Amino acid sequence: MVESSQNENIEILTYSEVEEVSGYIGNFDVRIRKKARLVDMKKCTGCGTCYQKCPVKVPSEFDMETGMRKAIYIPFPQAVPNVPVIDKVNCRMFTKGKCQICQKLCQAEAVDYEQEDEVIEDKFGAVVVATGYDLFDASVYGEYGGGRFKDVISGLQLERLISPAGPTGGHIVRPSDGKEPKNVVFIQCVGSRDPEKGFPYCSSVCCMYTAKHAVLLKEHIPDVQTNIFYMDIRSAGKNYEQFVQRTMEQYGALYIRGRVSKIYQRGDKLIVKGADTLAGSQVEVEADLVVLATAITARHDSKELAKILGIPYDQFGFFTELHPKLAPVETVTSGVFLAGACQSPKDIPDTVAAASGAAVKVAALFSGDFLSMEPLVSTIDTSVCSMCKACMEVCPYNAIQEEEITLRDGTKKKQLKVLESVCHGCGACVSTCRSSCIMLKGMTDEQIFEELMAVAQ
Amino acid sequence: MIYQLNADVRNFGKTISQLSDVDIYTCYQCGKCTAGCPIVMEMSHTPNQIMRLIQLGLKEDVLNSLTPWLCAACETCTTRCPKGVDIAKIMDTLRILARKEGYQSKEPNVVNFNDIFLNCIKDKGRLQETHLAMVYNLKTRQFFKDADIGRKLFMKGKISLSSDKIKGTDAMKSIFERSRAFLGKGE
Incomplete structure (x- = not known):
C-alpha cells in the first residue's frame, strides 16, 4: 500500500465516495466526494x-x-x-x-x-470495482448466544486478537476476563450454506482460515485444544488439503462433523452442545472461547453503487460478471471491471488473480489508439426516427444518446445516436423501435430475408 | 450391515415426501437436528441418520426404528434446520405409516399412550388426566405408579374422579371417523 501511494502514476483517494458515474468506456465522468x-x-x-x-x-x-x-x-x-x-x-x-x-x-x-467536503469531478478511462465484503451478523442465531456472550467472537475478531498490531499486541485472550483460552471451539458455516437464516452459498474462505486459526492458536498457546464443528471441509486449492491435514495431525485440532445447537454459560466457561454425526451422538465441550466462522456477505451499500455504475448484481448484492467462465472480471457495462469479494466470496489468491486480470484488462484497453469492438452494433436511420425514445428506455447499456446537430441551413436539430463503443448488439432497441428505423449492422431485415431465401432454395 | 441400492432407491423417500409434504431430499446431513434433540441419547438412530436412511430407501430400518416413537415433537429440529426440513412432521408421518403397515413399535407403551389419549378425547371430547393416568397404568401393569402423587393432587382438588364430558361428543366421534376415513385414502 505504501508502495502504491508513492508511485507517481497512482493517486489514492481515501475517505472518499463515488457519487455519480456517467459517460462510457474511455470517457467516464466521475464525481467523487472527498469527505x-x-x-x-x-x-x-x-x-x-x-x-x-x-x-x-x-x-x-x-x-x-x-x-x-x-x-x-x-x-x-x-x-x-x-x-x-x-x-x-x-x-x-x-x-x-x-x-x-x-x-x-x-x-x-x-x-x-x-x-x-471536497467534490472532485474528473474523466476516467475505466473503473475497477473492488469494494470487498461485509461480515454476516451472527446475532440472529440464538443458539450461538445471539450476541449475549462476550467470549463468542467472529473469525475476524480472533484475527485482530492474533495480530501483533491488534488491541492485545498479539496475545490471544478471552474478551471477558483477559485470560488465555485453553479450550477453543470453532463453528463453521455460520450464515453460509443456510438458506433459512443466512445465505445458501458457501463463503469459500472459512474452512481455510479456521484451520489457520487452529494452527496459530497452537503456536501461541502450546497447551490449547481446538475443536472445530464443521459440515464439510472445502479445501480445494493448491496445498490447501495438505494444510488442513497438517492442522489435524501436527497441530492436534479435533474436527467434529456436526452442528452446534446451544451455547450457555457455566461459571466462566461456555458449554457448547452439539452433534457428532459420525459418532451418531451428541457432544458437549467446555470451552473458554468460541469462534464463529461468519458468512461473507455483499457490502451493505453494494446495490446503490451498482446503480451508480450501471452494473447488475445478484439477489445477495454481489456484482454480476459478464460471463461466469469466459469473462469473470468484466461487467456488461464496458469499461467497468470487478476485482475481489465484491463479485462473490473469494480468498486471497483468487482476489489477487481477479485483480491482476482486471488490471491487465484495463492496461490492454488503454494500450491501443483504437478500441476494437464487436461489429454487431445497432444503427439508427435518423431520417425515419420519430424521436419517441422508446429505444433509450429499453437499452440495458445506456448506449443510445440524444445529440444536437446543426443542419446546413444553420438550424439546430435533435436526434438519437448509438454509442458504438457501448452497444453490445443485444437487439432490444431493434425489436422495440416503432418505426423500424434501428437495425443491427450485419443483421438487417434484408440480410436475414436473403439468408432465409438461400436456405429455402 | 451392508445395504443394497437398487434402481427404486428413491421410492420410499418419495412416498414419505408425498405423505408429509416435506421434501426429504433437501436434507444435506449437517446434523443440526441431532445437535438440538433433547432425547437423542435414548434413540436407536439420531434424527439425521433417520433422514439419511429415508434418502437411501431403507424402509425396514426406518419403520422398525425406535426414533420416531421417542420423538417428543418438540420441533427444535424443525426450527433449527438450515434447509427448512420439517423433521418433526416426518417423524409423525413415519409413526402413521408404521402403524398403517402393521409394524410393531419397539416401544409399545408409546403406542398405548397415544391410543388411550386419543380414545379419551374421542369419548369425552377433552383430555381427562385421571382417566388417562389410570387406564395407562392399568394397561402397562404399573398399578401403583402414580398412586401417591395422585392422592395428593386429589386432596388438593387438582384432579377429580368424576368424568366430565363436553356437550358434543357425537360431533367428536364423527370428527374421528372422518379423519380416519381421510387417512385411509392415503391423503
Missing part, C-alpha cells in the same frame, strides 16, 4: 500526537470492536495515508463544542474543524 477528514493532508506530518492525547475513546471498527480507538484516529498503524481523521459523531468538539486538544497540540497546525 472532510478535518485534518489538512498537506500540512499533517503524521507525528501521531493528536491521537495519543485525544481524550475520547470509542470501540475501534477496524479491530472489530475488540479494542478502542480515539475520536481522532488512524484505523491501524500501517494505514495509508498516515493522516488521521476526526470522527465527528464522537469528537468532543462536535458533541460538546469544546476541547480542541488536538488542534492546540498539532505543531503543523493541520487540524481544521471547519474543513468541508
